[in-house]
Amino acid sequence: MASVSFKNIEKSFGATKIIHGISFDISDGEFVVLVGPSGCGKSTLLRMLAGLEPISGGVITIDDKVINDLDSKDRDIAMVFQSYALYPHMTVRDNMAFSLKLRKADAELTNTRVANAARILNLDPLLDRFPRELSGGQRQRVAMGRAIVRDPKVFLFDEPLSNLDAKLRVAMRAEIKALHQRLKTTTVYVTHDQIEAMTMADRIVVMHDGIVEQIGTPLELFDHPGNLFVAQFIGSPSMNVLKGTLRQADGREWVEALGQQWPSLTHAQARDGQSVHYGVRPTDITVSASGNGIPAKVIVVEPTGAETELLLEVGGAQLVVVMHGRTAVQPDDVVHLEITAEKSHVFDGTTEKRLD
Amino acid sequence: MSAGLRKSRITWKMVSTEAKLLLIGIPVFLWTIIPIYHMVLFSISPRNAATSGRLWPKEPTLSNFSFVFQQKHFYLDHFWAQLGNSLVIALSVGALTLAVSTAAAFAISRLKVRGGRTVMNMALFTYFIPAAFLAVPMYKTMGNYGLLNSQWSLILAMVTIASPYCIWVLKQASDKLPWELDEAARMDGATAMQLFRLVYLPLMVPSLVAVGTYALLLAWNEYLYAFLLLSKDSSVTLAVALGNFLAADDSPWELLMTTGLIYALPPAAIYYAFKRYMVSGLTAGAVKS
Numbered sequence: 177m178a179s180v181s182f183k184n185i186e187k188s189f190g191a192t193k194i195i196h197g198i199s200f201d202i203s204d205g206e207f208v209v210l211v212g213p214s215g216c217g218k219s220t221l222l223r224m225l226a227g228l229e230p231i232s233g234g235v236i237t238i239d240d241k242v243i244n245d246l247d248s249k250d251r252d253i254a255m256v257f258q259s260y261a262l263y264p265h266m267t268v269r270d271n272m273a274f275s276l277k278l279r280k281a282d283a284e285l286t287n288t289r290v291a292n293a294a295r296i297l298n299l300d301p302l303l304d305r306f307p308r309e310l311s312g313g314q315r316q317r318v319a320m321g322r323a324i325v326r327d328p329k330v331f332l333f334d335e336p337l338s339n340l341d342a343k344l345r346v347a348m349r350a351e352i353k354a355l356h357q358r359l360k361t362t363t364v365y366v367t368h369d370q371i372e373a374m375t376m377a378d379r380i381v382v383m384h385d386g387i388v389e390q391i392g393t394p395l396e397l398f399d400h401p402g403n404l405f406v407a408q409f410i411g412s413p414s415m416n417v418l419k420g421t422l423r424q425a426d427g428r429e430w431v432e433a434l435g436q437q438w439p440s441l442t443h444a445q446a447r448d449g450q451s452v453h454y455g456v457r458p459t460d461i462t463v464s465a466s467g468n469g470i471p472a473k474v475i476v477v478e479p480t481g482a483e484t485e486l487l488l489e490v491g492g493a494q495l496v497v498v499m500h501g502r503t504a505v506q507p508d509d510v511v512h513l514e515i516t517a518e519k520s521h522v523f524d525g526t527t528e529k530r531l532d
Numbered sequence: 533m534s535a536g537l538r539k540s541r542i543t544w545k546m547v548s549t550e551a552k553l554l555l556i557g558i559p560v561f562l563w564t565i566i567p568i569y570h571m572v573l574f575s576i577s578p579r580n581a582a583t584s585g586r587l588w589p590k591e592p593t594l595s596n597f598s599f600v601f602q603q604k605h606f607y608l609d610h611f612w613a614q615l616g617n618s619l620v621i622a623l624s625v626g627a628l629t630l631a632v633s634t635a636a637a638f639a640i641s642r643l644k645v646r647g648g649r650t651v652m653n654m655a656l657f658t659y660f661i662p663a664a665f666l667a668v669p670m671y672k673t674m675g676n677y678g679l680l681n682s683q684w685s686l687i688l689a690m691v692t693i694a695s696p697y698c699i700w701v702l703k704q705a706s707d708k709l710p711w712e713l714d715e716a717a718r719m720d721g722a723t724a725m726q727l728f729r730l731v732y733l734p735l736m737v738p739s740l741v742a743v744g745t746y747a748l749l750l751a752w753n754e755y756l757y758a759f760l761l762l763s764k765d766s767s768v769t770l771a772v773a774l775g776n777f778l779a780a781d782d783s784p785w786e787l788l789m790t791t792g793l794i795y796a797l798p799p800a801a802i803y804y805a806f807k808r809y810m811v812s813g814l815t816a817g818a819v820k821s
Contacts (some may be wrong), residue, residue, distance in 0.1 A: 257708060274730075
C-alpha cells in the first residue's frame with residue numbers, strides 16, 4: 177500500500193510533447209481512474225508510473241520516494257495489461273508464480289500466495305491449464321491473479337476490460353471493484369470508457385490532449401463539471417449543449433439560445449451579453465404534453481424499458497431527453513420542456529470554463 | 533437440372549485444375565526422382581552390372597554397403613572418420629550459428645540496441661556477394677589465423693555464411709512476439725537475461741529448430757569451403773571425400789553412389805523430423821499477418 181504523487185510530469189516523443197506538466201496525488205488505498213479520449217496521454221502516464229516509459233520532465237514519487245530512475249522491477253508495482261500478456265508457455269500456476277520465482281521466494285510462500293490468489297479469483301480448477309485453454313474472462317482473472325500474488329504497493333490497470341464482450345465487462349467491473357474493496361491496494365486504472373470510470377473510481381482524473389481537465393469524485397464531476405469538455409465527456413447520453421447569450425435583469429439570469437429563454441442560476445462572474453454554452457443533462461429535463469415550457473418537436477422515441485430516450489428538435493437544434501418509465505409521446509408531437517435553474521450548467525463561450 | 537449442370541461444371545473445373553497441377557507436378561517429380569533413383573540403382577548393383585542400363589539390377593545386392601562400412605577400398609580408408617567430421621562440423625555450425633543469431637536477434641528485436649538496423653541491413657547485404665567470391669579472402673584470413681587444416685576454420689567460415697540469414701529470420705520471428713510479454717516480465721522483475729532464458733527462448737523454439745536445422749544442413753552439404761580449407765584425408769568431410777572419388781579414371785561408381793546415398797540420409801531424416809517447423813519457421817515474418 178502506498179501513496180503516489182505526480183509533480184509536473186511531462187512527456188515528449190522526439191519534438192512532439194504529449195503530456196504537458198501534470199500534477200496530482202493519489203492517497204494510500206485509493207482507486208483512481210484516468211479517463212479520456214484516445215490519444216489524451218492517459219496510458220503514457222500510467223506507463224511512466226510503471227517504468228515502461230522514460231519520464232521527460234517532472235517527478236513521480238511512491239511513498240515520498242522518487243522513482244524516476246528506478247527500474248520497473250524495483251518499483252514494487254504490478255500491472256494488468258489490455259492484452260493480458262500471459263506467458264503462453266506457462267500454466268496458470270506458473271504464470272502467477274513467475275514473479276516470486278524470479279525473486280527466489282521459497283516454494284511454500286509461493287504456493288500459499290498462488291493458492292490465495294486463485295481462491296480469491298475462483299481460479300482453483302484452472303491452475304494447471306495453459307492460457308490458450310482459457311476464455312477471455314478467465315485470462316483476465318489470471319492477469320489479475322499474477323498482480324495479486326506479488327502483493328505490490330500499487331496496482332496498475334491499462335484498459336483491462338476492452339477485449340471483453342459487453343456482458344463480461346460489466347461482471348469484471350464489479351469483480352475488480354470488489355477486489356479493491358477487499359485488498360485496499362492503491363490502484364491506478366486507465367480507461368476510455370467513462371461508465372467504467374464512474375462506476376469504479378474513488379476519484380476520476382479526466383485527461384484531454386496531455387493535460388488534466390478535472391479531478392474529482394464521480395458525482396462531483398457529474399454535478400459540477402469544471403469545463404465544457406468534462407461536461408460532455410462524463411455522463412451517458414452526454415449533456416445537451418447550446419450556444420447562446422447570457423442575459424441579466426432584475427437580479428435574474430437566463431440564457432438566450434435557439435430563440436428561447438433557458439433558465440439559469442445567477443453567476444457572480446457573468447455579465448449581460450456574454451456569449452456562453454448552456455448545458456443541461458438529458459435526465460434533468462422534464463417533458464410534458466402541455467404547459468408553458470419550451471416547445472419542442474419529437475423526432476425519435478427510443479424505449480429501453482425502464483427509461484425512454486427522446487430525440488427532440490428546438491429551433492433547428494437537437495436535444496436528447498431521458499424520461500423515466502414509458503410515454504405515450506409519438507414522433508411529430510409537440511412537447512414542452514421544463515428545466516430547473518439549479519440543474520443547468522453555464523460555461524464561458526471562449527474559455528469553455530464553468531461559470532460560478 | 534440446373535443443380536446437375538452446376539455440379540458437372542464444377543467437376544470439369546476441378547479436373548482441369550488437377551490436370552494443370554499434374555502437368556507441372558509430373559515433370560518436377562521426375563526431375564527430382566531420377567537422380568535419386570539412379571543413386572539407389574547404382575548402390576544395389578554389383579560392380580560389373582552398374583552401368584548395364586537396366587531399370588532394375590538382375591541380382592540386387594547390399595554388398596556395396598558392407599564395402600563402404602568396412603572401408604574396403606582405397607577411397608574409403610577414412611569413411612567413418614570423414615562421416616564423423618561431417619557430423620561434428622555440421623553440429624558445431626548449427627549450435628554456434630544458433631547461439632550467435634539468437635543473441636543478435638534478441639538484442640536487435642527485443643532490447644532495441646543501437647545500431648540494430650545497421651546490423652540487419654548489413655546482414656542482408658552479405659547476400660549480394662556470392663559465397664564463392666569470398667572463398668579466397670576467407671582462405672587468406674584463415675591462413676593468417678593459422679587455422680588452415682583445422683576443422684575450426686570450416687566451422688567458423690560456415691557460421692559466418694549461415695548467420696546473417698539466420699539473424700534475419702529470427703529477428704522477423706521475434707518481432708511477432710507480443711511486446712507486452714517483455715513488459716510484463718520486466719514488471720514481474722525479470723532481468724534481460726531472465727527474459728531471454730525464461731520467456732524469449734521457450735516461445736522461439738519453432739524458429740530456433742528451423743534456423744538450427746538450416747545451418748546444420750548448410751554445413752553438412754558444403755563442398756567448396758570444405759575442399760578449400762581442409763586437406764588431410766583424415767580431416768576432410770565426406771562431401772570432399774566423395775569428390776575425391778572422381779580423381780581416378782576408373783572411379784568405383786557403385787561405391788561413390790552408395791556413399792552418396794548414405795551421406796544423403798541424415799539430411800532427409802532431419803528434414804522429415806522437423807518439417808513442421810521448417811515450413812512455419814523459415815517463412816515466419818515473410819508476410820505481415
